[in-house]
Amino acid sequence: MAILTSLTQLPLALYVHMPWCVKKCPYCDFNSHGLRGEPPYADYIDALLADLDGDIADVGEALHGRPIASVFFGGGTPSLFAPGHIARFLDGARARLDFAGDCEITLETNPGTVEHGRFDGYLAAGVNRLSFGVQSFDDAKLQRLGRIHSAAEAEQAVKQARDAGYDNFNVDLMYALPEQTLAGALADIERAAALGPAHISHYQLTLEPNTAFHAKPPPLPDEDSAWDMQEACQARLAEAGYTQYEVSAYAKPDRRCRHNLNYWQFGDYLGIGAGAHGKLTDAAGRVHRRWKRRHPRTYLNAADHPARTDGTQLVAADQLPFEYMLNALRLIDGVPMSDFATRTHLDDDAIAEALARCRANQWIEPGSTRLRTTPLGQRFLNDVIGTFMP
Ligand SMILES: C[S@@+](CC[C@H](N)C(=O)[O-])C[C@H]1O[C@@H](n2cnc3c(N)ncnc32)[C@H](O)[C@@H]1O
Numbered sequence: 001m002a003i004l005t006s007l008t009q010l011p012l013a014l015y016v017h018m019p020w021c022v023k024k025c026p027y028c029d030f031n032s033h034g035l036r037g038e039p040p041y042a043d044y045i046d047a048l049l050a051d052l053d054g055d056i057a058d059v060g061e062a063l064h065g066r067p068i069a070s071v072f073f074g075g076g077t078p079s080l081f082a083p084g085h086i087a088r089f090l091d092g093a094r095a096r097l098d099f100a101g102d103c104e105i106t107l108e109t110n111p112g113t114v115e116h117g118r119f120d121g122y123l124a125a126g127v128n129r130l131s132f133g134v135q136s137f138d139d140a141k142l143q144r145l146g147r148i149h150s151a152a153e154a155e156q157a158v159k160q161a162r163d164a165g166y167d168n169f170n171v172d173l174m175y176a177l178p179e180q181t182l183a184g185a186l187a188d189i190e191r192a193a194a195l196g197p198a199h200i201s202h203y204q205l206t207l208e209p210n211t212a213f214h215a216k217p218p219p220l221p222d223e224d225s226a227w228d229m230q231e232a233c234q235a236r237l238a239e240a241g242y243t244q245y246e247v248s249a250y251a252k253p254d255r256r257c258r259h260n261l262n263y264w265q266f267g268d269y270l271g272i273g274a275g276a277h278g279k280l281t282d283a284a285g286r287v288h289r290r291w292k293r294r295h296p297r298t299y300l301n302a303a304d305h306p307a308r309t310d311g312t313q314l315v316a317a318d319q320l321p322f323e324y325m326l327n328a329l330r331l332i333d334g335v336p337m338s339d340f341a342t343r344t345h346l347d348d349d350a351i352a353e354a355l356a357r358c359r360a361n362q363w364i365e366p367g368s369t370r371l372r373t374t375p376l377g378q379r380f381l382n383d384v385i386g387t388f389m390p
């Protein structure tokens, strides 16, 4: 990526990838690696800071005057890292970058990794939001998913976090699990809502290539049953006070995840850590992507060297409508029409024809002020987004 000399006013976030898990789950295609001995925690934090220094050296001018609005430690299992490690990274990041006063700082947490009461430490380090990978409250389903924790342990972890002072936390659930019934999916929603999280992510289990489930698929509910589960759970979540604002995201008022909203609204972000992706827009509206070495060992070996960056790409202008819609149309309320031009620096003409086709199919609402899918468009979202392919 060339040095960017000026910038747009797009919000800026920081993603930090932590690539280890106690054990690889059979459905997961994230860049996560089951433990084989103790990970080099301290070296990895050093590598993250060196990686950040490298990005600042390469694109630092594009970061001036743009405070970091959110930080997200994703994985993998960031909660394998003790609070001291997280604090060292955040202190280092704050010394290098300007953080917004109300910066949202989220850490993904596997309930099977926090038995030592780490929450006070995370809070002291500056982590002000937690995301728990719970998946289900049915122990038989958890076993089937290869999870390392029981439902009771997940509830215990959430209660410990609350006792430590966390009120802003998310619970990840999956539905359409092997042999799951509608009643089973709804029971998971009840148990999640009873814990009073600020946010619930509700993902349909998908069979991803290169996973154990893909190689040997379990018996999953069919697409119609999955859709019925989604609709019934959405209604139950609404009754419990959680508004759906994205395909898989539900929140109490004012508790939407700012970090993920920034992705869906086509904001910019730095991506630090093994396999992390970043996106930066320059003043001319060109979108630059860069990504880091994927394997933790290769990443660690290259972290203080330009080779840590595995690739960069200047996104072709004719790809931007598709990339923009892929994100924006996931939002239930869509985005202001004017955002398309300010975030891609393209003319509305670039999407006029595809938009007309979507409207003719009643996939996108009529009117010129917002880009928003209809309920029919939400059901066939992949087809809608595909319309914007070059
Ligand atoms: C990086 S993981 C979250 C934190 C932690 N690694 C854990 O699993 O406890 C992000 C979330 O993605 C969801 N997820 C992962 N693989 C999925 C799949 N194949 N289909 C649907 N959701 C998936 C899970 O709900 C998971 O909690």
Ligand code: SF4
Binding pocket: 020, 021, 023, 024, 025, 028, 029, 030, 032, 075, 076, 077, 110, 133
């Ligand atoms: S713990 Fe989370 S990131 Fe790790 S393998 Fe399981 S789902 Fe994937």
